[in-house]
Amino acid sequence: MAAASFTAAKFLAPVAGRSGGDRPAPFLPAPSSARPLRRTRPAQRLLAVSSDVLAGNKAAPAAAAQPAVTREEALELYEDMVLGRNFEDMCAQMYYRGKMFGFVHLYNGQEAVSTGFIKLLNQPDCVVSTYRDHVHALSKGVPARSVMAELFGKATGCCRGQGGSMHMFSEPHNVLGGFAFIGEGIPVATGAAFAAKYRHEVLKQSSPDGLDVTLAFFGDGTANNGQFFECLNMAQLWKLPIVFVVENNLWAIGMSHIRATSDPEIWKKGPAFGMPGVHVDGMDVLKVREVAKEAIDRARRGEGPTLVECETYRFRGHSLADPDELRRPDEKSHYAARDPIMSLKKYIIEQSLASEAELKSIEKRIDDVVEEAVDFADASPLPPRSQLLENVFADPKGFGIGPDGKYRCEDPKFTQGTAQV
């Protein structure tokens, strides 16, 4: 069935090309080992939030002295994950009520990856995603009402209703899409990272934080696609400030990752291109965040890309049209028990970072935000007919010169009739 479940972050660096000092040979675990793996750095061992806690790991209490996050950080992470979950649940409701159409792919269960990574970014950093992009946009700061209005196809959506569920873009928040074909966002992310390096080296526009980082999110199915490998090569070749985040939820619609992939351990493909490959428990936001911190800092310092494989799971089907019959109930319940929101809640309460009541008030606030987003989207107008031909070209002279000698776009009736080019 699924690959062996790893309970802690594994760090595998390429053997050649690391500067300074002897490094131990890369450590590969025994095939069915489930013991926690020691990392190569003597850093604070991250307290396991999900599986170890549930399994009653004896090492946990000793390391529990120092929580891995501050109270503010924990609440920020909690709020972001709850927003993602509630928003997606509302999408399902709205879809079945006929307010939302087409293909809608929900992110339930994977919130730890989006929150764990994106909450570490600054405004100039970029996020590139796939069709499962609502929560990436929300984590990056796109207002819930803009995303909901876009899903309803209204003119007030973040893409003026022209994109839809699979094409979330936001220039002010540097969300570069939203791509329907898997893999086609990865070169775009590589280009955004290239532009960041170019700005620093050619245009001499430097920021005290370092290079602007780009995160490319994609799934296990994409990790078999040519564009993935081509971009791993180019990103490492030019040491681009990018992190490749694989959201391995084990299924590409109905194709299990094991059936589709000769070597299912995706993190191993990083060292093949000369970059570090990391596997992390993607149901645990704190572990994801720790790995993300290191990968993003590497990129900012100009040390190049990292491949991070997050083992995660989607609680719903591939899309709202997917009957989800192929996945076994025991697999689903295994991951449902590792619900990232439940786990973080448990951690926050056990570490006394906040009270149950405070968490409930966050949930209530998020409920209001999502309700307000739906009301806003409902009340917004549909795009007018005249919007059809707007934005096809940034310079609308690209619609050419008409028979009367004027640029077509200068004709007042231009957007009313059939698109004649």
Next chain:
Amino acid sequence: MAAAAASLHATAAVSKSRSAAIPQVATSVRVAAASRGPGSARARGGLVVARAAAVKDEAADTNSGGHEVLMFEALREAMIEEMTLDPTVCMIGEDVGDYGGSYKVSKGLSEMFGDLRVLDTPIAENSFTGMGVGAAMKGLRPVVEGMNMGFLLLAYNQISNNCGMLHYTSGGQFKIPIVIRGPGGVGRQLGAEHSQRLESYFQSIPGLQMVACSTPYNAKGLLKAAIRSENPVVVFEHVLLYNMKEKIPDEDYICCLEEAEMVRPGSQVTILTYSRMRYHVMQAVKTLVNKGYDPEVIDIRSLKPFDLHTIGNSVKKTHRVLIVEECMRTGGIGASLRSAIIDNFWDELDAPPMCLSSQDVPTPYAAPLEDATVVQPPQIVAAIEEICR
């Protein structure tokens, strides 16, 4: 017959002291005409719009001297000038850096501008074209070179889905000021895969603009305009035209992306063509003139969108149209052009618009077969005789 039409090249359209800021004005710029043909210019809000297309103004040319270049040198000059003017302009492609470009268009550029601005890529067309799109979204102005246009078939996903679509699906938030250029067309026995004409494959992509250059003058002008344009533009060059020689102006000039070029004014029949076929047409015209015909030859240059104004004026004058192109017959540029002429100028036509295209075959290697694949001057002569009967 002297070219009396207006010229579009500017004597001082662009000041060389412009700062590194990207120009605010959209750059399919109609620049002030140095001279005007009869009844052609129409003022519009300060910018003079020339009706007929860009032809080098002979008078201005001799005044300023000009210099002789081969087509690839003209393209190279365009690249150097634009990269000097605007530091966000960069070049991405295979062998554009150290090798200087497989047709020497970027020779010496990586020494001048560094190897990040003239980026030698691995052989991954889809990904480096997508990289160009992502870089364009984030403020750069990449010029992506396909070593041969045919290789860009591998980049079709990125060109269609991303170059063409992202400005629209993002609701206008991101612009993609990318230029995709490269040599295409049938060469000398290069074999089927190196002899492709991709104009027809790309022409339906919404959001993409396409031009085809044919002389050193319009090659430099169109490439500069394409780089300055906010739209994604595909510039089609031809493998056999890189050594065409012509005298071009010393001063800065650009050509309008959407305009066609009047090559030879006439009165009897309109011949519409582009790229290499322009030369086959002009060769046929020599024969036709000797036989007493008076064809008007227009190089359409803008493959998408068509310059229906120039074409229409010509059709209204001559009432007969022949299209000569190197695209395949099925679904080619000629097919779309014929359709557009019928839609817009049906009442003006005295004869059905004829179209001479390449055969629908993969270009064979053997020389006589390859010659038979593309349109040759005797066929053009015969077609004109047929139309004008």
